[in-house]
Amino acid sequence: xxxxxxxxxxxxxxxxxxxxxxxxxxxxxxxxxxxxxxxxxxxxxxxxxxxxxxxxxxxxxxxxxxxxxxxxxxxxxxxxxxxxxxxxxxxxxxxxxxxxxxxxxxxxxxxxxxxxxxxxxxxxxxxxxxxxxxxxxxxxxxxxx
Numbered sequence: 303x304x305x306x307x308x309x310x311x312x313x314x315x316x317x318x319x320x321x322x323x324x325x326x327x328x329x330x331x332x333x334x335x336x337x338x339x340x341x342x343x344x345x346x347x348x349x350x351x352x353x354x355x356x357x358x359x360x361x362x363x364x365x366x367x368x369x370x371x372x373x374x375x376x377x378x379x380x381x382x383x384x385x386x387x388x389x390x391x392x393x394x395x396x397x398x399x400x401x402x403x404x405x406x407x408x409x410x411x412x413x414x415x416x417x418x419x420x421x422x423x424x425x426x427x428x429x430x431x432x433x434x435x436x437x438x439x440x441x442x443x444x445x446x447x
Contacts, residue, residue: 357383365393
């Protein structure tokens with residue numbers, strides 16, 4: 303079975319590197335970017351199963367990065383950020399995030415959230431494939447399977 307690919311985007315090299323080491327030790331394949339622009343450029347090539355993105359980064363923010371990814375994909379996105387206000391979380395979810403974890407964080411909680419997001423995404427993918435396999439009849443703007 304292929305290892306799930308996790309994209310980590312954080313301008314703080316130490317945090318990105320530490321998250322990478324921890325995820326690799328848990329059996330994940332990690333692609334790491336220190337800038338949102340690099341992440342967006344590499345996204346199509348890597349096609350990650352999950353994104354872990356910081357919000358506060360130079361250039362474009364993690365919020366904008368998430369919005370751009372949402373234009374082309376429903377991959378689960380977890381914001382890993384120091385922004386801790388309730389309004390920050392709301393803005394993150396409105397930008398398209400599936401989960402939100404505040405720095406400093408517990409690696410145990412990070413792993414639990416990563417596993418949960420990937421599990422839900424795998425179930426969603428299976429359901430989409432099943433729907434695509436079903437035959438549909440369309441007539442006069444009505445769709446019947």
